Amino acid sequence: MVDIAELQTFEHDVVVIGAGGAGLRAAIECSRRGLNTAIVCKSLLGKAHTVMAEGGMAAALGNVDPRDNWKIHFRDTMRGGKFLNQWRMAELHAKEAPARVNELEEWGAVFDRAKNGLISQRNFGGHRYPRLAHVGDRTGLEMIRTLQDYGIHQGFAVHMECTALDLLKDGERIAGVVAYWRENGRFLLLKTKAVILATGGAGKAWKVTSNSWEYTGDGLAMAYLAGATLMDMEFVQFHPTGMVWPPSVRGTLVTEGVRGDGGILLNNKHERFMFNYIPERFAPETASTEDEARRWLQGDKEARRPPELLTRDVVARAITSEVKAGRGSPHGGVFLDIASQVPADMIKKKLPSMYHQFKELANVDITKEAMEVGPTTHYFMGGVQVDHESQQSVVPGLFACGECAAGLHGANRLGGNSLSDLLVFGRRAGLGAADYVASMASFPCIDEAQVRQSMRRATDILNRESGANPYLVHEALQKVMNDGVGIVRSEADLTAALAGLEHVKRDVERVKADGASQYNPGWHAALDLRNLLIVSEAVARAALMRQESRGGHSRVDHPNEEEVWGEYHIVIHQGRNGMDVEKVRRAEPPRELAAIAYATLESLEGSNG
Amino acid sequence: MAKRIFNIWRGDATGGRFVEYHTDVDTGMVVLDVVHRIQAEQAGDLSCRWNCKAGKCGSCSMEIDGKPRLACMTRMDTFSPSATVTLQPLRAFPILKDLVTDVSWNYQQNKRIPPFRPRPRDADGRYRMQQIDVDRIQEFRKCIECFMCQDVCHVLRDHSRFDTFVGPRFMIRLASLAMHPLDALDRIPAVRKEFGSGMCNITKCCTEVCPEQISITDNGIIPLKERVVDRFFDPLMWVKRNLLRRSA
Numbered sequence: 047m048v049d050i051a052e053l054q055t056f057e058h059d060v061v062v063i064g065a066g067g068a069g070l071r072a073a074i075e076c077s078r079r080g081l082n083t084a085i086v087c088k089s090l091l092g093k094a095h096t097v098m099a100e101g102g103m104a105a106a107l108g109n110v111d112p113r114d115n116w117k118i119h120f121r122d123t124m125r126g127g128k129f130l131n132q133w134r135m136a137e138l139h140a141k142e143a144p145a146r147v148n149e150l151e152e153w154g155a156v157f158d159r160a161k162n163g164l165i166s167q168r169n170f171g172g173h174r175y176p177r178l179a180h181v182g183d184r185t186g187l188e189m190i191r192t193l194q195d196y197g198i199h200q201g202f203a204v205h206m207e208c209t210a211l212d213l214l215k216d217g218e219r220i221a222g223v224v225a226y227w228r229e230n231g232r233f234l235l236l237k238t239k240a241v242i243l244a245t246g247g248a249g250k251a252w253k254v255t256s257n258s259w260e261y262t263g264d265g266l267a268m269a270y271l272a273g274a275t276l277m278d279m280e281f282v283q284f285h286p287t288g289m290v291w292p293p294s295v296r297g298t299l300v301t302e303g304v305r306g307d308g309g310i311l312l313n314n315k316h317e318r319f320m321f322n323y324i325p326e327r328f329a330p331e332t333a334s335t336e337d338e339a340r341r342w343l344q345g346d347k348e349a350r351r352p353p354e355l356l357t358r359d360v361v362a363r364a365i366t367s368e369v370k371a372g373r374g375s376p377h378g379g380v381f382l383d384i385a386s387q388v389p390a391d392m393i394k395k396k397l398p399s400m401y402h403q404f405k406e407l408a409n410v411d412i413t414k415e416a417m418e419v420g421p422t423t424h425y426f427m428g429g430v431q432v433d434h435e436s437q438q439s440v441v442p443g444l445f446a447c448g449e450c451a452a453g454l455h456g457a458n459r460l461g462g463n464s465l466s467d468l469l470v471f472g473r474r475a476g477l478g479a480a481d482y483v484a485s486m487a488s489f490p491c492i493d494e495a496q497v498r499q500s501m502r503r504a505t506d507i508l509n510r511e512s513g514a515n516p517y518l519v520h521e522a523l524q525k526v527m528n529d530g531v532g533i534v535r536s537e538a539d540l541t542a543a544l545a546g547l548e549h550v551k552r553d554v555e556r557v558k559a560d561g562a563s564q565y566n567p568g569w570h571a572a573l574d575l576r577n578l579l580i581v582s583e584a585v586a587r588a589a590l591m592r593q594e595s596r597g598g599h600s601r602v603d604h605p606n607e608e609e610v611w612g613e614y615h616i617v618i619h620q621g622r623n624g625m626d627v628e629k630v631r632r633a634e635p636p637r638e639l640a641a642i643a644y645a646t647l648e649s650l651e652g653s654n655g
Numbered sequence: 656m657a658k659r660i661f662n663i664w665r666g667d668a669t670g671g672r673f674v675e676y677h678t679d680v681d682t683g684m685v686v687l688d689v690v691h692r693i694q695a696e697q698a699g700d701l702s703c704r705w706n707c708k709a710g711k712c713g714s715c716s717m718e719i720d721g722k723p724r725l726a727c728m729t730r731m732d733t734f735s736p737s738a739t740v741t742l743q744p745l746r747a748f749p750i751l752k753d754l755v756t757d758v759s760w761n762y763q764q765n766k767r768i769p770p771f772r773p774r775p776r777d778a779d780g781r782y783r784m785q786q787i788d789v790d791r792i793q794e795f796r797k798c799i800e801c802f803m804c805q806d807v808c809h810v811l812r813d814h815s816r817f818d819t820f821v822g823p824r825f826m827i828r829l830a831s832l833a834m835h836p837l838d839a840l841d842r843i844p845a846v847r848k849e850f851g852s853g854m855c856n857i858t859k860c861c862t863e864v865c866p867e868q869i870s871i872t873d874n875g876i877i878p879l880k881e882r883v884v885d886r887f888f889d890p891l892m893w894v895k896r897n898l899l900r901r902s903a
């Protein structure tokens with residue numbers, strides 16, 4: 047065993063785990079506040095999930111439609127989240143997003159322009175007005191590259207291809223992080239006063255997913271094991287449009303921008319079925335005929351939005367119903383058709399990477415034919431429970447932002463609200479950590495036993511004589527989640543899934559990776575399994591407890607949204623004998639915010655006050 | 656289903672060799688799927704980078720049958736069913752292990768480039784730019800940092816002039832700054848002196864491999880070189896401008 051004194055050791059004020067939009071924005075803020083900051087990430091810098099975001103970043107700039115303002119963005123976010131959003135977070139997000147977009151432009155981002163020379167904005171599901179600042183369909187790339195190119199000059203240290211294993215504590219508070227270099231498998235110890243988690247979600251727990259290998263819920267699990275609470279874990283977003291064919295790309299995302307720019311959904315009878323699935327709450331604001339939808343696309347301000355742009359939970363469930371009823375496409379999806387709606391050169395200009403993706407991977411020319419699409423696991427609304435101002439968890443010194451934090455999105459996230467979330471709350475987490483560090487008298491102490499335990503768990507996987515193949519254990523876990531904790535759930539399925547996870551747990555405990563510690567993906571996958579398992583169990587348990595259907599969480603045995611459940615969050619923490627799952631009552635909504643959320647649109651329209 | 660044969664380079668900085676793997680290939684599979692299948696079934700420790708599996712992140716660059724390609728965008732049905740497919744790491748960079756190379760030199764080059772320095776905002780606190788004025792730099796900003804252009808550029812690959820030339824990837828990054836309507840810094844002297852624009856002799860190999868189809872040479876490097884020539888003397892550009900144009 048390595049002597050702790052010989053372990054490669056760094057000392058920082060703040061360690062940010064994760065270098066997507068949220069982590070980079072947090073690190074920039076910490077550096078600006080004069081803190082000695084480091085950022086660690088599993089992949090190379092610039093390759094985090096954020097790079098994959100396509101459609102855009104929501105902010106009520108009002109550049110394209112001056113009727114837009116923060117109040118309407120706030121109202122849309124609350125309605126999209128089925129009112130389970132943390133009210134203050136939704137308010138801060140809507141108010142601060144425009145400044146964050148402008149700041150990104152000042153740091154070098156080059157957004158698509160409107161005719162008046164300002165940043166252009168596009169339509170997206172659930173957003174009343176064109177609101178998404180974007181760059182074609184590669185907005186995430188623009189965001190991460192801008193933050194990266196700006197960030198590397200701000201003075202924080204970057205440790206890339208470096209995976210955090212565990213958080214260390216000194217009594218109640220955060221004291222450090224144990225990590226390893228993927229290149230050579232060596233461990234490192236990061237002593238720190240504060241940690242900001244920005245590790246994203248855990249979509250890799252499902253078989254059909256838009257997420258990469260990185261999304262194994264590391265931050266969520268590390269926080270849970272360090273005593274933090276997880277909230278809203280039952281709310282996993284299944285994006286309505288993932289690729290379904292060929293099998294090797296099943297789950298790969300098809301941006302909502304396709305529908306925002308005019309794409310329509312059809313079943314195998316060539317019906318535009320979304321007109322049959324308009325929820326009552328949205329009926330007054332949704333087109334009732336194909337003709338009205340067409341007029342809206344042509345810019346008629348009197349016309350209402352097409353039903354394809356209803357929130358993701360609604361569209362994903364509608365697709366699932368169509369397929370179940372036998373009206374699906376040949377490979378188990380439905381058709382997404384933009385070819386018949388928009389001229390070919392426009393499609394290529396506005397959706398170049400979608401055009402490329404279908405051409406290269408599926409031999410489909412989207413300017414001529416319809417795409418086949420179906421739901422895919424996409425996003426975690428739930429995550430670490432944090433204070434809305436500072437983003438601090440219940441563990442002193444532990445902060446979370448971006449996809450791994452809960453609160454902003456409630457039961458369902460609107461497209462485009464993630465990229466803005468990353469910047470707004472990444473910055474706020476940086477500020478929160480700076481305040482915390484400033485209030486601290488001494489460096490926390492490292493408990494060597496905790497360090498040893500973390501390293502031992504890791505090396506055991508390589509050292510055991512024999513054991514389960516990590517890739518196959520991962521597949522087994524994905525199957526359990528896909529079958530039992532998918533888009534439509536039931537008590538019976540969830541109970542079976544929990545039993546299935548118990549089974550997987552036994553394999554995870556005896557998993558064995560072949561080879562040495564040098565850049566060994568089998569070992570890395572094996573290490574991530576613990577985290578996937580914790581997160582999967584949390585999702586299944588929360589889903590079992592919430593006996594209603596709301597947003598991303600649908601129960602066949604409780605098909606309606608129940609008013610009483612709107613008053614509760616499900617909060618999870620580590621108990622003495624396993625996972626404790628609790629129904630926690632929400633605070634009363636702030637009166638002025640409730641007034642906005644329930645107001646009519648007309649009474650709110652007008653420029654930002 | 657017939658098994659397909661893959662020759663994959665296995666090893667590290669101290670040495671290595673090609674190892675043959677036989678595996679099934681299903682409809683629609685790309686090379687990255689094959690690597691994953693081999694990892695799961697035969698070689699758990701086979702190293703390979705990837706993230707998006709959709710050509711968006713530039714992680715999975717490798718040399719496939721000797722040419723730099725994105726493994727996630729290279730379909731198996733583009734090879735003849737009986738062909739052996741060879742996979743090896745990018746050759747211009749030091750090997751870490753198997754298909755993974757040490758690309759840190761690229762990150763060092765990026766850090767040497769002075770960051771964007773915008774002019775002040777308009778009176779109302781906004782910036783205004785017309786789409787046609789940003790089309791050009793948006794092309795360069797499509798770069799996913801796969802570093803395949805760096806891999807094929809002979810200045811780096813064959814002549815190892817890592818000390819004098821930043822390579823095509825960073826020439827277009829410089830171009831995206833130099834042509835940015837808001838950037839207020841004069842970057843031309845450094846383009847020549849610190850970043851070595853004169854080293855490029857316009858072979859266009861970089862443009863050929865770019866998965867984002869960025870016209871690296873025509874739209875990025877040549878205009879930069881022209882700006883350099885306007886201020887300094889670059890023999891190759893001089894020939895191109897004066898002799899070639901005259902004969903055309």
Ligand SMILES: Cc1cc2nc3c(=O)[nH]c(=O)nc-3n(C[C@H](O)[C@H](O)[C@H](O)COP(=O)(O)OP(=O)(O)OC[C@H]3O[C@@H](n4cnc5c(N)ncnc54)[C@H](O)[C@@H]3O)c2cc1C
Binds near residue numbers: 086186424462463465
């Ligand atoms: C295909 C796709 C398209 C999308 N399109 C949009 C869109 O158009 N608009 C929108 O708003 N949202 C979109 N989203 C969602 C959005 O991109 C993500 O929610 C967001 O980028 C998450 O950002 P993040 O900063 O929280 O985390 P990420 O960008 O995912 O970064 C996570 C970071 O944490 C690191 N990490 C994780 N675990 C560890 C560990 N143990 N140790 C060290 N580092 C670790 C990773 O290496 C990575 O750097 C899309 C998502 C996908 C997958």
Ligand code: SF4
Binds near residue numbers: 808823857858
């Ligand atoms: S054109 Fe210039 S940069 Fe590109 S490969 Fe040739 S020498 Fe290198």
Ligand code: SF4
Binds near residue numbers: 823827
């Ligand atoms: S310019 Fe093209 S080839 Fe070069 S790194 Fe960028 S995307 Fe890759």
Ligand code: FES
Binds near residue numbers: 705707709711714715
């Ligand atoms: S995995 Fe992202 S480009 Fe291949």
